[in-house]
Amino acid sequence: MKRLQENARNRGLGESLIIQTSVRILVPFIQLFGLYIIVHGHYSPGGGFQGGVVLGASFILLALAFDLRTSTRYLSERANMLLGNVGVLVYVGTGFLCAVMGGLFLDYSALEAIVPLGAIEWRSFGIFIVEVGVGLAVMNIMVSLFWDLGSGGALDEGL
Amino acid sequence: MKTLALLATVVTGAILLYGTMDFPAWGDPQSPASTHLSPVYIEKAVAETHVPNIVTAILGDYRGYDTMFETVVIYCAGLAVVSVLRRRES
Numbered sequence: 001m002k003r004l005q006e007n008a009r010n011r012g013l014g015e016s017l018i019i020q021t022s023v024r025i026l027v028p029f030i031q032l033f034g035l036y037i038i039v040h041g042h043y044s045p046g047g048g049f050q051g052g053v054v055l056g057a058s059f060i061l062l063a064l065a066f067d068l069r070t071s072t073r074y075l076s077e078r079a080n081m082l083l084g085n086v087g088v089l090v091y092v093g094t095g096f097l098c099a100v101m102g103g104l105f106l107d108y109s110a111l112e113a114i115v116p117l118g119a120i121e122w123r124s125f126g127i128f129i130v131e132v133g134v135g136l137a138v139m140n141i142m143v144s145l146f147w148d149l150g151s152g153g154a155l156d157e158g159l
Numbered sequence: 160m161k162t163l164a165l166l167a168t169v170v171t172g173a174i175l176l177y178g179t180m181d182f183p184a185w186g187d188p189q190s191p192a193s194t195h196l197s198p199v200y201i202e203k204a205v206a207e208t209h210v211p212n213i214v215t216a217i218l219g220d221y222r223g224y225d226t227m228f229e230t231v232v233i234y235c236a237g238l239a240v241v242s243v244l245r246r247r248e249s
Contacts, residue, residue, distance in 0.1 A: 042210045047218065049229075081241070088234045091227050106223040124209040127219030134230050141237030153244030 023065035030058040038135040048134025056142030087136030
């Protein structure tokens with residue numbers, strides 16, 4: 001990996017103004033599209049897994065166009081692991097909350113006891129909560145995999 | 160030893176392939192899955208969950224337990240890579 005980077009540096013490859021500028025412009029739109037995919041999963045193809053992958057890809061694109069440190073400046077290592085844990089906990093916690101509120105495990109209609117929206121409406125909204133959890137987990141695990149595999153775990157320069 | 164492993168793999172694969180011969184044909188409307196489960200989902204998913212996309216309704220609601228452990232599997236994979244590779248000199 002290091003030798004590859006030195007080769008790229010010596011030949012003047014790697015940093016490019018065109019790529020960096022276009023990535024800087026594109027990344028917010030990619031993230032917006034990722035959020036759209038998560039939120040719109042009820043009405044069109046999409047959902048937590050796909051939206052999370054698109055969100056994670058935006059940070060990987062930052063790391064590819066600039067370097068790994070730039071992407072850790074926008075999404076710190078600590079926040080990354082925290083959000084990944086929160087995503088899984090949101091899913092599992094929703095299931096346990098349903099069980100505690102008197103329904104079956106992951107039976108979202110039991111959440112009506114907390115906020116009275118209607119049992120069927122809660123089943124729709126429960127899916128949304130769960131998809132957000134999946135999206136958070138997938139996004140952060142993807143970014144974390146790229147960071148660790150791309151830099152050999154040192155999180156210094158990366159690809 | 161390698162020959163033995165290859166033999167065991169081939170025999171197991173052959174048995175599994177033989178087992179698939181009893182499966183219903185792909186897309187067979189008379190298969191049990193198409194006569195019992197699929198019609199219920201198609202007819203009741205929108206009324207029961209208010210989600211127009213039946214795939215999301217099945218993934219998030221009827222098969223929520225499966226999706227939960229899919230997420231946990233991804234989480235475990237990420238955690239394993241972090242715990243094996245990451246080293247920070249601080």
